[in-house]
Amino acid sequence: MIEYSLQGPVSQERVRIRVMSALRENRFPQAVLIDGPAGIGKKALAMEIVKALQCTDENMRPCGHCFGCKMASDSGATGNWVIPLEAAEAHARSSDDVSAGSKAKTVEDFKKGYIEEIQKNPYRVDVFSAGAFISVDLMRLMTSGFALKGDRVRTVIVAEADRMNEAAANAFLKTLEEVPPDTYFILTTSSREKMLQTIRSRCLALHLLPLTDSEVRNEVLRVAGEDFDEESLTDDVVGLAVGSPGKALYYAEHGKKWCSLAVDFLVKSLLTDYADLFLQLKEVAIDDPYEANRFLEVLSFLLADLLRLKAGAPLRLPQTTVSVGIEKFPRVDATALELSLVTVQESMSRIESRRISTTMGLQDLSLKIFEGYK
Numbered sequence: 001m002i003e004y005s006l007q008g009p010v011s012q013e014r015v016r017i018r019v020m021s022a023l024r025e026n027r028f029p030q031a032v033l034i035d036g037p038a039g040i041g042k043k044a045l046a047m048e049i050v051k052a053l054q055c056t057d058e059n060m061r062p063c064g065h066c067f068g069c070k071m072a073s074d075s076g077a078t079g080n081w082v083i084p085l086e087a088a089e090a091h092a093r094s095s096d097d098v099s100a101g102s103k104a105k106t107v108e109d110f111k112k113g114y115i116e117e118i119q120k121n122p123y124r125v126d127v128f129s130a131g132a133f134i135s136v137d138l139m140r141l142m143t144s145g146f147a148l149k150g151d152r153v154r155t156v157i158v159a160e161a162d163r164m165n166e167a168a169a170n171a172f173l174k175t176l177e178e179v180p181p182d183t184y185f186i187l188t189t190s191s192r193e194k195m196l197q198t199i200r201s202r203c204l205a206l207h208l209l210p211l212t213d214s215e216v217r218n219e220v221l222r223v224a225g226e227d228f229d230e231e232s233l234t235d236d237v238v239g240l241a242v243g244s245p246g247k248a249l250y251y252a253e254h255g256k257k258w259c260s261l262a263v264d265f266l267v268k269s270l271l272t273d274y275a276d277l278f279l280q281l282k283e284v285a286i287d288d289p290y291e292a293n294r295f296l297e298v299l300s301f302l303l304a305d306l307l308r309l310k311a312g313a314p315l316r317l318p319q320t321t322v323s324v325g326i327e328k329f330p331r332v333d334a335t336a337l338e339l340s341l342v343t344v345q346e347s348m349s350r351i352e353s354r355r356i357s358t359t360m361g362l363q364d365l366s367l368k369i370f371e372g373y374k
Helices: 010-024 042-054 067-072 107-120 136-144 166-177 213-224 235-241 245-270 274-284 289-311 318-324 334-352 358-368
Strands: 031-035 154-158 183-189 204-207
Touching (some): 010 042, 010 204, 042 067, 042 154, 136 166, 213 245, 235 245, 235 289, 235 318, 245 274, 245 289, 245 318, 274 358, 289 334, 289 358
Parallel strands (some): 031 183, 154 183
16 A cells, blocks of 8 residues: 655644545545645645645655656646746746747746745745735646646645635636546635635535644744844744734744834823824835735734733733833723723724725724723
8 A cells, every 4th residue: 555644843743643544445525625825834734635636656745856746746747736926927928928039027937936935934024015815827838737637636725715816716616516537626825714615515615723833933944044043033023923824924024013013002002102103103004905904913912912921921922012101191991901902903804805904904003902991
C-alpha cells in the first residue's frame, strides 16, 4: 500500500491525518474546501495535497523528485491555479493570443508572479490587493486546458475562492456538477460564508485551526528569510497574530505603528482632544479602506485586552495595553469597553462597504467610541 506524508504544523495534524487516510484508501473527493482564518497555512496545505495527488512514486507520496511533484511545484504551470487578479491583469491577453516576440505581459505572466510569491511564503496575507477578484474569464481559461490533460492527474488550486464574482461562481458550479475524470479542485477561503452554498455543498470541508504562539514564531522564522528582523516578532505582534503566521508577518512590519496609533486614538478620544487626534490621523494618511480596517482590527484587539485587564485575565498585548493607562479613566468600566467594541465593529462595516470615507469614518468613531463615558 502507498503511504502518504503531508508536512505542516502539529496544531493542524488532525486535518492532515484525515486527508492522508482518504488518499491511502483511494477515496479522496474531487473537490475540497479548506477554510480557516487568514494566514494560517491553507495554501500550504493545498500545495501539499496537490503534490500527493500528482506524485507517481510507488511507496511514499509526495516523494518530491518525480515528474508529478516537480510539476506541482512549478510556478510556470499556471493552469494548476486559479487566483484573484486585478481587472487589468485579468483582462490581459493569454499567451496563446500574443504574437511571437511580444514583450507584453500575459495573464499567465501575472499569475506566475503571484504563484511564485505564494510558493515562497504561503502564509502571506497581502499577496493580492483588496480589489483583486476571480473573474469568469479566469474560470474559462482554467477549463480550456482540460482537453490537454492527457492521462495524468490534474489538480487545480482555487486560492481565496470567496473572491469569485457571480459569473465566475456560476461557471465554476457548472464545472463541479460534472468534474472531469482524474481532476481535483482544492479551494481555500477565509470567508466561506461569502461563497455560494451550492459550491460549498459539493466540496469536502476541511477546517484548519490556528497555530500555537510558539508555532507562529517558528513558522515565521522558517519562511521569512535571512533579512527578517527577529526582534520585530515581539509578544504584542504574536498576540495580534492570534495563531496566524501570515498576520504575524504583517504586524511585524506594521504593528508598532498601528498599536501606537490605537493607544493615542483611545486616550485622545477620552480626553476629547479631537483637534490633535484629527491632525495625527491626517498625518498617518489612512486613505485605503483595507488599511483602515487593519488599524481598526488592532483597536478592537486593544479594547478586548483592556477588558481582560479589568477581569484580571492574561493579556495578548501586554506592552500596548498597559501603556493606555486606563486606570486614569475610572468611568470607563467593562460595559463602556464592550459598547466601544460594538461601535468599532460598526465603523469597520461602514468603511469596508464604503458607506463612509476612511477619514470621516475614523473621525466619527473618535467622537462616538466612549459616548456617555467621557
